[in-house]
Amino acid sequence: MPAEWEEHEATWLAWPYDKISFGSLNEPEGKPDRERLARVQKTFLQVISALSGSEQVNLIVRDTKQYPYILKYVGMFEVDYADVWTRDYMPSFLDDGTAVKWDYDAYGSKFPDLLKDNEVFSPSFIKEGEGGSSGDIEFVRPGIILEGGAIEVNGQGTLLTTEQCLLKRNPQMSKVDYENVFAKYLGISKVIWLKQGIVNDHTDGHIDDVARFVNENKVVCAWEENPNDPNFPILSSAYDTLSADFEVVKLPMPHMIYRNDQKAPASYANFYIANKVVLMPIYNDPNDERVLEIIRAQFPGRDIIPIDCSDLIYGGGAIHCATSSQPKI
Numbered sequence: 187m188p189a190e191w192e193e194h195e196a197t198w199l200a201w202p203y204d205k206i207s208f209g210s211l212n213e214p215e216g217k218p219d220r221e222r223l224a225r226v227q228k229t230f231l232q233v234i235s236a237l238s239g240s241e242q243v244n245l246i247v248r249d250t251k252q253y254p255y256i257l258k259y260v261g262m263f264e265v266d267y268a269d270v271w272t273r274d275y276m277p278s279f280l281d282d283g284t285a286v287k288w289d290y291d292a293y294g295s296k297f298p299d300l301l302k303d304n305e306v307f308s309p310s311f312i313k314e315g316e317g318g319s320s321g322d323i324e325f326v327r328p329g330i331i332l333e334g335g336a337i338e339v340n341g342q343g344t345l346l347t348t349e350q351c352l353l354k355r356n357p358q359m360s361k362v363d364y365e366n367v368f369a370k371y372l373g374i375s376k377v378i379w380l381k382q383g384i385v386n387d388h389t390d391g392h393i394d395d396v397a398r399f400v401n402e403n404k405v406v407c408a409w410e411e412n413p414n415d416p417n418f419p420i421l422s423s424a425y426d427t428l429s430a431d432f433e434v435v436k437l438p439m440p441h442m443i444y445r446n447d448q449k450a451p452a453s454y455a456n457f458y459i460a461n462k463v464v465l466m467p468i469y470n471d472p473n474d475e476r477v478l479e480i481i482r483a484q485f486p487g488r489d490i491i492p493i494d495c496s497d498l499i500y501g502g503g504a505i506h507c508a509t510s511s512q513p514k515i
Contacts, residue, residue, distance in 0.1 A: 187278060187280055187281075187339045187341070187345075187372040187373060187374070188280070188281045188339075188341045188513045189339060189340050189341030189342075189399060189402065190399075190458075190459040190511055191341075191400075191401070191459045191485075192281070192341055192513055192514075193461060193513065193514040194241045194460065194461050194511045194512060194513055194514060195241070195242065195512045195513060195514045195515065196241060196242040196243065196244045196261070196511075196512045197237050197241055197242070197243055197244070197458075197460060197509050197510070197511055197512070198244045198245075198246065198272045198276055198509070198510040198511075198512060199230065199233065199234065199243065199244070199245050199246065199270070199272060199508060199509060199510075200245070200246035200247075200267055200269070200270045200271075200272050200306075200508075201227075201230065201245055201246065201247045201248075201253065201256075201270070202223065202226045202227055202230055202270045202501075203223070203248065204223075204268065204269060205218070205220075205223050206299070207269055207270070207500075207501040207502075208222045208223040208226045208497070208498075208500060208501050209222050209223050211500060211501060211502070212444040212445070212446055212448065212450070212500050212502075213444075213445050213446055213500070214445055214446050215446070217445075219445070219500075222497050222500060225497040226497050226498050226500075226501070229493060229494065229495070229497060229498050230270075230508075231256070232493055233465060233493060233505065233508070233509075234256065234257060234260060235257065236460075236463055236465055236491045236493070237460055237463070237465070238257055238259065238260070239462065239463075240460040240461045240462040240463050241460055241461045241462075242261060243257075243259075243260045243261065244260075244261040244263060244512075245260050245261065245262055245263065246263050246264075246265060246267055246272070246306065247262055247263070247264055248264065248265075248266065248267070249264060250262040250264045265306055266302060267302065267303055267306045268299055268300045268301075268302055268303050269297075269300050269303060269501070270501065270503075270507075270508050271303075271335075271501075271502075271503055271507050271508060272508060272509065272510040273333070273334045273335045273394070273503075273506060273507045273508065273509060273510050274290060274293075274303075274333035274334055274335050274336075274389070274507065275290040275303040275304060275306055275307070275333070276306075276307055276334060276510040277307055277325070278334055278337075278371075278372065279323075279510075279511065279512045279513055280372070280373075280513070281513045281514070281515060282515070283323055283324055283515045284323070284324050284325075284326060285307075285323045285324065285325050285326070286326055286327075286328065286371050286372065287307060287325055287326070287327050288327075288328065288330060288331065288332035288333070288334075289304060289327075289329065289330060289331045289332070290303055290304040290331070290333065291304070291331050291355070292304075293333070293388055293389050293390065294354060294355065294390065296388060308325075326371065328367055328370075328371050330355075330356050330359065330367060331355040331356055332352070332355060332356075333351075333355075333389065333392065334510060335389060335392040335393070335394045335503075335506065335507055336348070336351045336352060336355075336389070336391075336392050336393060337368075337393060338393045338394060338397065338398055338399060339372070339374070339399070340399040340401075340402045340403075341399075341402060342402045343373060343374055343375035343376060344374070344375070344376045344377075344378065344402075344431075345368055345372070345374045345376070345377050345378070346377075346378050346380065346393050346397055346399075346405075346428075347364075347377065347378075347379060347380070347393050348379070348380045348381065348382055348383050348391040348392070348393055348396070349361075349379050349380070349381055349382065350381065350382035350383055350390055350391035351383065351389065351390045351391040351392060351393075352364055354390050355390075361377070361379060364377065365377045378427065378428070378431060379427075380393065380396060380397065380423070380424045380427055380428075381420070381423055381424070381427075382420055383395055383396055383420070384396060384408065384417050384420060384421070384439075384451050384453060385416045385417055385420070385449060385451070386448060386449050386450065386451045387451040387502075388451070388502050389502070389503075392507075394455060394456055394506045394507070395408065395451060395453035395455055395456055396408050396420075396421070396424050396453070396455060397424060397428055397455065398455050398457070398506075400435070400484040400485065401484075403432055403433060404432060404433045404434075404435065404484070405428050405432045405433070405434050405435070406434075406435045406436075406437045406455060406480070406481075406484065407421065407424055407425050407428055407434050407435070407436060407437060407455075408421050408424075408437050408439055408453050408454065408455045409421055409425065409436035409437055409438055409439065410422075410438075410439045411438060411439075415439075415441075416449075417439060421439070435480065435484065437454050437455055437477060437480060437481075438454070438473045438476060438477060439452075439453065439454070439473070440452045440453070440454060440468075440469040440471035440473055440474070440477075441471060441473075442469050442471065442496065442499065444500065450499050450500075451499070451502065452467075452469050452471075452495070452499050452504070453467075453504070454466070454467060454468075454473070454477045454481075455506075456495075456503065456504035456505055456506040456507060457481065457505060457506060458505045458506050458509045458511075459485070459488070459511075460488075460511075462488060462489065463488055463489045463490070463491050464481060464485050464488050464489070464490050464491070465491050465493050465505045465509075466478060466481055466490050466491065466492050466493065466505070467492075467493055467495040467498075467499075467504040467505045467506075468492045468493065468494055468495065468496075469494075469495060469496050469499065470494065470496050474492070478490060478492060493505055
């Protein structure tokens with residue numbers, strides 16, 4: 187499985203339309219934010235614009251005729267879908283033309299309305315887009331539940347993940363079972379298991395909020411500086427585990443509270459590496475500029491584009507969660 191910084195054929199997104207994910211979720215009871223969806227849609231337009239000079243953008247929509255204001259060179263793929271988190275229900279694309287389609291159960295069936303997203307991607311769907319670029323793809327189905335945000339690879343056979351997420355998704359499977367699946371379908375020779383993800387993450391601990399490869403031997407790891415913060419022991423443990431194998435750069439955490447007074451699962455690690463740019467989530471937090479400088483130092487050949495995710499995170503994720511890369515074959 188290629189690393190994210192390797193050349194892409196396209197990036198896949200799904201247009202936000204749901205007023206529960208962006209309007210009611212994580213809001214005070216009985217007090218929805220009726221303007222949040224419109225703000226999230228503007229965020230997606232910024233993402234599309236930022237990516238358009240880098241690579242093909244393929245956009246999943248419910249009706250291709252409803253979006254004349256979206257850039258004309260975006261590929262439109264019409265299908266019934268629920269949410270924007272393509273990272274989690276799209277296949278893991280390999281650079282030999284294979285798409286490994288994992289089963290998707292809406293994060294342990296926490297969100298039954300999202301279950302139909304397991305059916306979004308199919309061999310027929312990818313050929314029916316308007317103006318899209320998909321390449322020749324062969325589909326395989328391992329038959330286990332897995333979200334793309336739960337795994338992170340360096341393109342050289344190493345995969346990062348968390349025990350919290352994977353051992354919960356398929357309780358009948360052991361670590362060794364997973365390692366055998368990853369070896370068979372993704373060409374993985376080494377799996378590094380972290381204990382858990384950040385607090386209040388409805389995905390049960392996705393790795394893409396904790397640690398990300400920036401090259402085959404270096405990782406950026408989310409880092410909490412306040413010892414009284416509940417993420418402090420989680421991220422300290424992750425840092426120690428990763429340091430045994432890699433050079434690790436600390437990525438300070440943002441601190442965002444939802445309107446319902448719950449701690450938001452916001453993380454700067456949820457960035458997306460495109461061909462020419464890196465899309466960096468920011469949260470109107472004092473650490474925004476500090477982290478932007480850290481990320482700039484990791485990707486000297488790419489432009490770093492900050493994307494305000496303070497509305498998008500109300501749906502539970504940020505930029506990496508909402509993007510899925512299809513590598514160049």
